[in-house]
Amino acid sequence: ETKPHIVLLGAGYAGMMTTKKLLQKLSAQDADITLVNKHNYHYQTTWLHEVAAGTIDVNRSRIMISDVIDSNRVHIIQDTVLKIDKDNKKVELSNSELTYDYLVISLGFEKASFGISGMDEHAFSIQDVNQSRLIRDHIEYQFAKYQNDVENRDESMLTIIVGGAGFTGIEFCGELAERIPELCKKYDIPRNQVRIINVEGMDSILPGFDPELAEYAEQSLRTRGIEFRLGTFIKEVKEGSIIVGEGEEIRAGTFIWTGGVQANRLVGEAGFELTKGKVNVDNTLRPAGYEDIFILGDCSWVLDKETAIPYPPTAQLAIQEADTCAHNIHTLIFGGTLQEFKYDNKGTVASLGGRDAMGTVFDGRKLYGIQAKVMKNVIDDRYLFMLGGPKLVLKKGKFRPF
């Protein structure tokens, strides 16, 4: 008798944690497990704004998959998924094709451009390790170029625009506030020649989040030289400038779009039923009509049964979904009761660069400054601990608050 084949696509938070949980629940005799990922490393998506600003080294944010997943038990394939053929139970990769009995789709997010002209061509986005590294180097290159060619230099080379003041945009501005003074020193450029402008369509930053905490974040960032243009929608992106509001042009050497994310486009192309670009899944995390497919993390749209409000696309959610997914795959193989996913919101903490942060914790308490920063580091280290135990925390962790 052949063993069932479980294929997982994407080694982000959801894919890594589900693989870990499956290894705990299933023996080598129970099933074959294959994990497919674009790179041979897993990265901390939640640290990418730090990589993009250059406040942490790239290698700190990534972990070799084979360092934390037993490659004797899991067939790890480094390849790019091109197509999911759900009706023939096949997955097309760049270099091969796979068939599966159970499929876990955890391919994460990509930038949502909302049809804004020029966004795909001219905007950077904090999306993966390679893009983030490119942003870091592009910003530094603007400084070097500005200082190198005094005759042709243009002040706007030193302007950085961050489009969107959601959590990604705000956390990234916090890192820039730390990094830019260092670059100014390195390239002998006065800080006041550099502009960092956050452009947000709504009238406040972090729309929908606790207003007191948002106000705290805004003040912290303004004090450290971040300018805000609130109530200002970005309408078009051109090479070297953006168009906002009623046609005003703002020139900038760097434009980073943090205006929103959508599911990896492969899930839409596979023909699943979508809401806002994400696959509708039920509380067992499966799309209607496909009992052997689980869709996790930023690829799926899961409603809270009680409130009918979708859960926010966060790492916290992706990690929690892994438990339910692994349990349910075990159930499908061996029988038992399927588990319904229930999100346990542990709060939201955002870093603001350096020692500053703010957020809410599970009991609704608000944290500010160093206290929030310590909590943020605890959250990050907790994940590393779950993934790779104390060894990984020591190697990559943030146990030192500063």
Ligand code: FAD
């Ligand atoms: P991801 O973590 O995005 O992983 C997807 C994986 O799939 C990646 O490894 C990728 O390489 C791989 N992949 C993609 N396409 C292919 C392909 N075609 N073939 C093969 N492999 C592929 N959430 C929080 O809860 N707390 C935070 O503090 C927080 N901070 C954030 C900071 C930033 C800068 C950003 C951008 C997001 C942050 N988020 C945070 C949101 C969080 O990172 C996402 O919700 C989370 O990463 C989703 O996890 P995932 O497993 O669905 O996908």
Ligand code: NAD
């Ligand atoms: P988002 O959708 O939360 O925020 C996008 C922001 O861009 C919004 O404020 C929106 O009003 C603005 N915007 C959209 N179009 C615009 C336009 N044309 N012009 C100007 N502004 C525009 O996206 P995000 O910040 O990337 O967050 C994605 C997900 O990741 C969220 O669920 C978030 O909670 C999560 N996240 C969490 C943390 C954390 O917990 N610390 C950090 C980063 C991201």
